[in-house]
Amino acid sequence: MMQGHTPIATQINSVSHANDVLVIEWADGKTSRLDAIWLRDHCQMPVSRNPVNGQRLLNVIDIPDDLTIAKVAQLGDDRLEILFLPEKHSSIFTTQWLRDNCYCINAAIDDRSASHKILWQGDSFADSLPISNYTEFTSGSAGKITTLQAFSNYGFALLTGVPCEPGRVLEVIGHFGFNRKTNYGELFEVRTEIDPNNLAYSNLGLGCHTDNPYRDPVPTIQLLHCLSSSAPGGDSILVDGFRAAELLRQENPEHFATLVENWINFRFSDVDADLVSRAPMIETNDLGDVIRVRYNNRSIASVKLPAEKIRAFYAAYRHFGEIIERDSLKIVFRLKPGHVVLFDNTRIMHARTAFSAKGKRHLQGAYADLDGLYSTLNVLKRSA
């Protein structure tokens, strides 16, 4: 784009206004109808926004009840000046800002809901899994963007070549965000223990689940780092929980609604901890999009719902459980020493096959949070 050239989408054909609304007809045929109070609340002038950090200085309750737009003027071809009464407050907006922020034209932001993600099933990665070498990941922004963008799209990514030394999983987290320490520690050991406080620390197979639904807030990212793996069995399985939830909705909308609308209890209790939560298995946003799933038969506590809803709940829960365990939804792979898998614990279900007590299988796991990862990705993409 040449300097001084205004792109077609931000060229204005006409501007008009009534007392309480500004109407912009854009050159590409689109229309913005912007309410006066929204415009005043979004004023970008230094008196309304701190110029250094962009934070709003204006309290919405200080906007006069009888706010009106008195005058609108075009300043050159890239700005509009709006005069608000009774304050006699003048706001100048760039046309670019108005276009980018107009609620009539632009869709909702990526709130990590299913409609912003690439849903997948077992055969979606026939060519290859989203996998990168740790050296690429750490050596510059391009490699990091590749991995974090795959994570954003698919809900998981794999790294190879992470040194097989205890604690390195925390170093991986440091490259994109922050560790979430819990009662399991900064990291936890996944290997066979005698009388484990959690079945994850046995050699049993584990069905598809999300971690720690009894924790609120749930840890939103999980990492597993393979340090050794000579025991037969112990393959890793991932399922896209968003895809599973959408299948449930397609196959039986009532079952889907039942799991959204009836919240259940989750609990984990041992000598040091007693964690309790009440939350839905499937969580949707205001647009009906799936934003989070929780599924973990081991830690569902006593189901307490109104008596007349128990049967409907179990019908829906069994249906969802059956979808989640369909082979057609699963990807199965083997974590080898030096591999790290990181996945969105609000979306991806994970499982493992049983493994032999003979031979070694030792993973280190840790939790982190999505806000840090997405922030890192957003900052890297600014200059990419």
Place this chain on the structure above:
Amino acid sequence: MMQGHTPIATQINSVSHANDVLVIEWADGKTSRLDAIWLRDHCQMPVSRNPVNGQRLLNVIDIPDDLTIAKVAQLGDDRLEILFLPEKHSSIFTTQWLRDNCYCINAAIDDRSASHKILWQGDSFADSLPISNYTEFTSGSAGKITTLQAFSNYGFALLTGVPCEPGRVLEVIGHFGFNRKTNYGELFEVRTEIDPNNLAYSNLGLGCHTDNPYRDPVPTIQLLHCLSSSAPGGDSILVDGFRAAELLRQENPEHFATLVENWINFRFSDVDADLVSRAPMIETNDLGDVIRVRYNNRSIASVKLPAEKIRAFYAAYRHFGEIIERDSLKIVFRLKPGHVVLFDNTRIMHARTAFSAKGKRHLQGAYADLDGLYSTLNVLKRSA
């Protein structure tokens, strides 16, 4: 209670069953009607539950479709044995367990929603705020329970006598849970800075708000530790956001519903971070109870809702904003050196009055999470 004596509530008058339901008439006149599938899923036998950690070994999809209750027998006066077909699976439940876990009789667990909390307003603490000495807090379980239970009830608590040394706020967190590190660090300095990246680090007054609504998951506990305070002004203000939300619901149910149903964008952006979320200002559970509030005019990003909802949204938002700033809802106090205030950032709004640039005001803040705090309280109460 004498050994061997069965309390009235767990004495059974009669037991009957049909194919798919068990009916217990309790001695106190209450009735449990327990569906077969619920009973089978909640089987407490070692084959269904790991005896060490209590985790469920049974997958709900493995329960036969044609499950029936074939026989029920009372074993003594404190247990019931149920035979399920076609598995020929026998489950023994104690009557105490059945009574405690029955969905017909028992209310939902404390999910930290408003109906499980003591809502308050400005005059609720006329006698004294929930305040304890740090030595009491750290010297035994009774003192810790006092503070954590006050926090659970009211959403905040105060400690005095915390040594005025940098970093001690992290030590306080270590007594009940885990620090949530963010892009602001393990802790953050609240004092006047030149060109602060966040207005919290200026001497401006701040309206009532919750922290970090642009973060998902939001940090659920905030702590502020006062290290010095000689500057005139800078008083602390707290408002019970649950009370504010309930007032909004009473005064205008449509406004309340508008803020629950229309999610908005929050954002914080500086050179190192770009944090974005989309969430409601008021969040309710499946029973309609308020479970979380988010309110922060500084970090509401461009409001993007369907055009026809913008005016209704602003009417509701202004109403809520006006309630939150009512003096009748506020408690105002001065943090003195050695004070720590800890509050539930999903419930309590905090604010401060402006303070003079002359004199010192230095707080250290840090975030933690509710799951750790409630777990600690639950474990301490087991033996209290």
